[in-house]
Structures are given as structure tokens and as C-alpha cells.
Amino acid sequence: MDVIVENLTKSFENQKAVDSISFQAKRGEILGFLGPNGAGKTTTMKIMAGLLTPDFGNITFGDYSIGKQTGKIKNIIGYLPERNPLYNEMNVIDFLFFISKLHNIPKYKITSRVLDMIRLCGLDNDKHKQIGELSKGFRQRVGIAQALIHDPEVVILDEPTTGLDPNQIFGIRKIIKEIGEEKTVILSSHILSEIETTCDQVMIMSNGKIVANGTTSELRRKSDAEYCLKVGIKGGETSDIHKALDNLPGVLHIEIIHKQNFELQCKPDIEIEKSIFSLCQDNNWYISELTPVQTRLEDIFRKVTQNG
Template identity: 65%
Template sequence: MDIVVENLSKSFGPQKAIDNISFQVKKGEILGFLGPNGAGKTTTMKIISCFLFPDAGNVQIGKYSIRKNAYKIKQHIGYLPEHNPLYDDMNVIDFLVFIAKVHNIPHYKITARVLDMLRMCGLENEKQKNIRELSKGYKQRVGLAQALIHDPDVVILDEPTTGLDPNQIVEIRELIKSIGKEKTIILSSHILAQVEATCDRVLIINKGKIVADGTSSELRKSNTDKLLKIAIKGGDTNTVYEALTMLENLEDIEITGENSFLIQTSRKHNIEKDIFHLCETQQWYIKELIPIEKRLEDIFQQVTQN
């Protein structure tokens, strides 16, 4: 199912959590939903999941509207909140059977679905344990299993890799990518490298407004800055540094080591030509000149610091 968010707003007293945001997520797409703490991510996901009602705007999931068909939408959504609520006194199997019944899965299908979830989420060796006995990472797996057990069309995951070790993170990432081939997924995470490796598209929200939307590659290309790592031999570090600071289109320069520098300029300027000309004039030679691609983390910081 596609998700269409239109002009969504929500306030808590004088605090506006989200401010007239609109975006779409298509079936089979994994959307990384990013933002600083308090930016409005969780509020947006709770509205999409029909746990909160917006002050204005609408969310359409498939043919259903949150304003008219909230009950229907809940049947099509799997939701893993950041702090997933589990019944600690139940063992894993009993809990998943209970969740299956809550979702009105036919009785004859429940055993098969529970076994599928145990295998899919890596819980086969923990199935007889009470949930309170599980590590935080395995509790997160139980939360993921309960979000998927009714085979929802839309899956909303708020910090799904919290508490997992690096190997478990890779396993959950591959699981998310696998289920994302047939479902619509919104994934929120503070681990930006994981978002970049998992998601088809990234949406960044800050102070209740969308500040970036696109694939990681598109966000990098839309960035107007260019970074160059250079190393120049033939003069001492301070002399070379002073000469580089005189370049017309230089925006920033940092000494990173002996005769090594990090230069920032605009993508529209061909500062490399000026550097070559400078080195030719001074009889220096360029040992290294490497463009540095900005990371998602750099872009995130740039669009959320205002």
C-alpha cells in the first residue's frame, strides 16, 4: 500500500510538533525517516499508525483515510515503537500467539505464523523463555516479530536496531530489506550508516518541517559544497597554507597534517585548476588531490543545525 501524507500538523500545547508536512511512500519502498530528538518523527509515525489524531491534514494509506478508516488502517499496519511494550511474564511463544489472536488471524494459521516469526526474527532458541529473561536485543526481536505476525502491508519501525550487537544489526537490516520488497516501510534510526545501507530514500525532518527528501545520492548531489583532500610537496606547511588561503574561490581550509589540507569550496567552482596553477608557479608538486564525498551524517548535520 502507498502512504500519502498531506499537510499534516500537530501541536502539544504551545509546542508545534509537526508543521504542515507532506510526503509519499510507495509500496516496496523503504523510507529512512530521520531527525534530531524532538523533531517530530515519532509524532508523525504515531499519526500514520492512528495512535494520535492530527490537528490538521490527512494521511491516506491505500484507499483508507486516518480520518474515516482508522480501524481498517490498523489492520494493515505493523508498528514497532522505540520502547516496545511487551508482556514480561509471558514466554515468547505465548506472547506471539496472543498477538496473533488480537489480529484475528484464523486459528488454523496461528501456529504456522508463529513458527515463521520465530525463524525469521532469530528467536527459535529463545521461544520457551519468559520475555523478562531476554536480553534487550532479543526483546527487540520479539517486538519486530509482533509487528510482522499479521503480515501487514505497511511496517513502521522506530529505532528497530536499539540494543542489538553489530552482527544482529546486519541480520535485522537484511530482514528489513527482504520484507521491504513487498511492503511499505518507514524506518526511523539514529544510526545513519544503517539507514544509508538499508533505505531506498531518506527524509529528514527538523523542528516539525521537512528539510531534505531524496536518495542518499540525490542529497549529496544537491549539496552545494565540495571538499578536497590535498597534499603538496615543495614548500613548508605554513607557506603552502598561506598561499592556498589566497585562492579566489576558497571557502574554508584546514591543516590536517604536514603539507596536507582539507579544502572546502562550491561545486560550481573549478578550484582544482587554480591549485594546479599555483603549484606550477611555486614549483611545488601535488602528491594527493582527492574529492571527498559527503556522508549522510554530514548532510544531516548541515540541514538540522539551523
């Protein structure tokens, strides 16, 4: 099910938490919200989950509009808030049976749904344990299981890996990718690597606005006002090579990485590689490395949120 957000706006005490944002999330795709604290990610997700009413704008889930069919929409959404809503005194399987009844899942389906979620979320060895005894990683698994128990078409996960160790993050990421093959998944994170490795589409928010969106490769292309290149040249003095590279047309900045290895920032519309080849030929130097440096998502994030 596709989700379309149009001109969504929400203010608290005259402060805009979400400022007229529009975007689309598609079925079978994982959309990642990325942004610093206070960017508006959680507010947007709460509105999508039907927990907050927007001041302006609309969200459609397939044929349903959040302004007119909120009740129906809540039945097709699975939501995991940042603070996982669990009952620590219940054991895992009893909790999932309880959540199933809250969602009015038919009695004959409940057992199979609960067992499916226990399998999907890797909870089989812990299903009879009290939730309060579980590690944070396994409590997150239980949280995801409760969000999926009613087989929603859209899954909204707010900071699902916060506070987890690398092994726990890997486990949660695997679950998210599996459900993302069939459902529309929207998740938020302030962990850059998490968004980059998990999401098909990335949306960067700052001060309630969308400041960048697209695939990670699209974001790199949009942000590349400069072209970065690693260059290794041997056969001459480092100072002579440095000076000669710095004098090439279009070179904006040069940095010595190690001995005769350099990193060049250049204008994107010049054939810098051709100039480097000619330079080495003229001076009887030889090239040991010539590698483009891919812009990191971290650099893009810093660039588009630096005024936030």
C-alpha cells in the same frame, strides 16, 4: 502499498508537534525519519498507526483514508512503538500465538505464520524462553515479529535499534532490509549511520517540520554550497604550498591535515583541480593526493537542524 501524507498537523496544548508535513513512502522502499528528540517523529508515526488523531491533514494507504477507514488501515499496518509492548512472563512462541489471535488470523494459518516469524527474526533457539529472560536485542526481534505476524503491507518501526550493541543492530538491520524488499517500511532513528545504511529515502525533521528529504546522495547535492577537496602536494615548503593554495581563486578555507596534506573548501562552480595542476606545474611541485570529500549525513543533519 504506497503511503501518502498530506499537510499533517498535530498540536498538544497549543504547541505544534507536527507542523503541516507532506511526504510519500513507496512499496519496496525503506523511508527513514531522522531528527533530534522532540522533532515530531514519534507523533507522526503514532498518527500513521492510528493511535492519534491529527488536527488537520490526511494519510492515505493505497485506496484507504485514515480519516474514513481507520479500522481497515490498522489491519494492513504493522507497528513497533519505541517502548516494545511485550509480556515478559510469556514465552516467545506463546506470545506470538496470542498476538496472532488478536489479529484474527485464521486458525489454520496461525502455526505457519508463527513459525515464519520465528525463522525471519532469528528466534528459533529462543522460542521456548520467557521474553523477560531475553537480551534487549532479542526482545526487539520479538517486537518486530509481533508487528509482522499478520503480514501487513506497511511496517512502522519507531527507534527499532535504540540501546542495542553493534551485533544486535546488524541483526535488526538485516531483518529490516529483508522485509523492505516487499513491503513499505517506515522507521525512525536518531542514529545517523543507521539511517544512512538502512534507508532508501531519508526525511530529516526539526520542530515538527520536514527540513530536508531525499536519498542520501540527493541530500548531499542539495546541501553542498561548498566543495571540499583533500590535496597532497610535495616538492616545496609546507608554508609556501599553504600560502599558494590559499591565494587560488575560489578557495574559501584551507586547513593543514598533516605536513603537506591539506583540506580545501571551495566555491562549487570553479575548476579548482585545474588551478591546482597549474600551480604545481609553475612551482615544480607534484600532487600526491587529490580527492573530493563527500559530505557526511552528520554534517547535513547539523546544518538543517541547527536552528532546532
